[in-house]
Amino acid sequence: xxxxxxxxxxxxxxxxxxxxxxxxxxxxxxxxxxxxxxxxxxxxxxxxxxxxxxxxxxxxxxxxxxxxxxxxxxxxxxxxxxxxxxxxxxxxxxxxxxxxxxxxxxxxxxxxxxxxxxxxxxxxxxxxxxxxxxxxxxxxxxxxxxxxxxxxxxxxxxxxxxxxxxxxxxxxxxxxxxxxxxxxxxxxxxxxxxxxxxxxxxxxxxxxxxxxxxxxxxxxxxxxxxxxxxxxxxxxxxxxxxxxxxxxxxxxxxxxxxxxxxxxxxxxxxxxxxxxxxxxxxxxxxxxxxxxxxxxxxxxxxxxxxxxxxxxxxxxxxxxxxx
Numbered sequence: 001x002x003x004x005x006x007x008x009x010x011x012x013x014x015x016x017x018x019x020x021x022x023x024x025x026x027x028x029x030x031x032x033x034x035x036x037x038x039x040x041x042x043x044x045x046x047x048x049x050x051x052x053x054x055x056x057x058x059x060x061x062x063x064x065x066x067x068x069x070x071x072x073x074x075x076x077x078x079x080x081x082x083x084x085x086x087x088x089x090x091x092x093x094x095x096x097x098x099x100x101x102x103x104x105x106x107x108x109x110x111x112x113x114x115x116x117x118x119x120x121x122x123x124x125x126x127x128x129x130x131x132x133x134x135x136x137x138x139x140x141x142x143x144x145x146x147x148x149x150x151x152x153x154x155x156x157x158x159x160x161x162x163x164x165x166x167x168x169x170x171x172x173x174x175x176x177x178x179x180x181x182x183x184x185x186x187x188x189x190x191x192x193x194x195x196x197x198x199x200x201x202x203x204x205x206x207x208x209x210x211x212x213x214x215x216x217x218x219x220x221x222x223x224x225x226x227x228x229x230x231x232x233x234x235x236x237x238x239x240x241x242x243x244x245x246x247x248x249x250x251x252x253x254x255x256x257x258x259x260x261x262x263x264x265x266x267x268x269x270x271x272x273x274x275x276x277x278x279x280x281x282x283x284x285x286x287x288x289x290x291x292x293x294x295x296x297x298x299x300x301x302x303x304x305x306x307x308x309x310x311x312x313x314x315x316x317x318x319x320x321x322x323x
Contacts, residue, residue, distance in 0.1 A: 043202055052177050055200040061180060063201035064234060065173075068130065069108055072253055073101040075240040077139070078195075080211065080230020086223040095139040097243050098186065098232075100171050101256035103132035107175075129174035133260050134186060137165040139243055164247050168264045173199065190267045192216055197232060205234040 039045045044056025055061050068074045078096040083089065107128035173184030182199040193213030211228040235243075237251040249255055264270075 043204065050180065052180055055180075055202055057203060059201060059203065061175070061182070061199075061201040062128070063203070064199050064205075064207075065105075065128070065130070065175070065182060065201070068103065069105050072103060073099070073251070073256060075099055075235045075237060076207075076232040077235050077239075077243065078209070078230060078232055080209070080228045082211075082226055082228040084223060085225040089223075093140075097137045097139055097165075097240060098134045098169070098171075099165065099240065099251070099256065100132055100134040101253060102260065103130050105130045127174050129172065129182070131172045132170070133256075134169040134171050135165040135256070135260055135263055136167050136169055136188075137244065137247075164244065165259060165263060167267050168260055173197075189264065193226070195228075207232040207234070 044050075047056050050056055050058070053061055060066075064074075076098040078098065079093065080095075081091050081093055083091040106126045168189045169186050170189060171184065171186045173182045175182050179198075180200065182201075184197045184199060186195040186197070187193065191213070193211065195209045195211040197207050197209040199207045208231050209229070211226075211230075213224065213226050216224045240251070241248065249259070
C-alpha cells in the first residue's frame with residue numbers, strides 16, 4: 001500500500017474517532033440537560049430526607065389537612081393526561097373540578113378535652129385522616145378525546161353541562177408515617193375508576209395523582225379502560241366559582257349536602273330523578289341503552305329458537321309424507 005493511501009486511511013480513522021466523540025458529547029449534554037430540567041421540577045431535589053412530619057420545604061405535612069379540617073371542605077382542580085386502552089386512541093389533557101364536603105376527620109384533638117376524636121371504634125389512638133363526599137364537574141369536554149372508546153358514563157350529554165357539577169364521588173386520605181405523606185383516593189360512585197393521590201402539605205398546593213379505570217362491562221367494554229397522571233391544585237371557593245360557567249353557589253355545608261343528595265339521586269336513577277335538570281348525567285341513557293341491547297339479544301334468541309323449531313317441523317312432515 002502506498003504512503004498516500006496510508007495517510008488517507010489514517011486521516012479517515014482520526015476523523016471517524018473525532019466525529020464519534022463529538023456525537024457522544026452532544027448526546028451526553030442533551031441527556032444532562034434533560035436530567036437537569038427534570039431535577040428542577042422536583043421540590044427540594046437534592047435535599048436531605050425530611051424528618052417525619054415535615055416536608056422538603058421544612059414545613060408541616062399536616063398543613064393542607066389542618067386547612068381542610070378548619071374549613072370543613074376543600075376544592076380541587078384536576079389537570080391530567082389520560083390514555084384509553086384502544087390501540088389508536090391518542091392521549092389528551094382534560095380538566096375537572098371537585099368540591100369535597102361532608103368530611104369526617106380522625107385523629108384530631110378535641111378542643112375541649114384535648115382527647116383524640118373517635119368515631120365509634122372505641123380507641124383514641126386512631127390514624128390521622130378523613131373520609132367524605134365530593135361532587136364533580138368537567139371543565140373540558142372529554143367526549144371528543146381522540147374517539148377514545150370511553151364508556152361515556154362520566155361525560156357530559158352536551159356542552160351545556162361544561163362548567164357544572166354532574167356527578168358524585170367519595171374521598172378518603174390517611175397519613176402514613178412510613179412514607180411521610182397523606183395517601184388518598186377519590187373514586188366515582190357509579191363507575192369503577194379511581195384516583196390515587198399523595199399530599200405532603202407543600203405550599204405550592206399541587207398534589208400529584210395517578211388514575212385508572214379497569215375492565216368495565218358495557219357497550220364499549222373492549223375500549224373503555226384508561227390510565228392517567230396529573231395533579232390536583234387546591235383552589236379557593238372564589239377560584240372554584242370562577243370556573244363554574246352555569247351554576248353559582250355560596251359554597252356552604254348545607255348547600256353541598258343538598259347538591260350531593262340531588263346528584264346522587266340523579267346518578268342512581270332514584271324516583272326523584274329530574275331528567276330535565278342541567279346537571280343530569282348520562283347514567284340513565286346508558287342504562288336504557290344497556291336494557292335495549294339486552295332486550296334485542298333476548299328477541300334474537302327467541303327468533304333463533306323458533307326458526308329451528310319450524311325447520312325441524314317441516315323436515316318431519318316431509319319425511320312422514322315421503323316427499
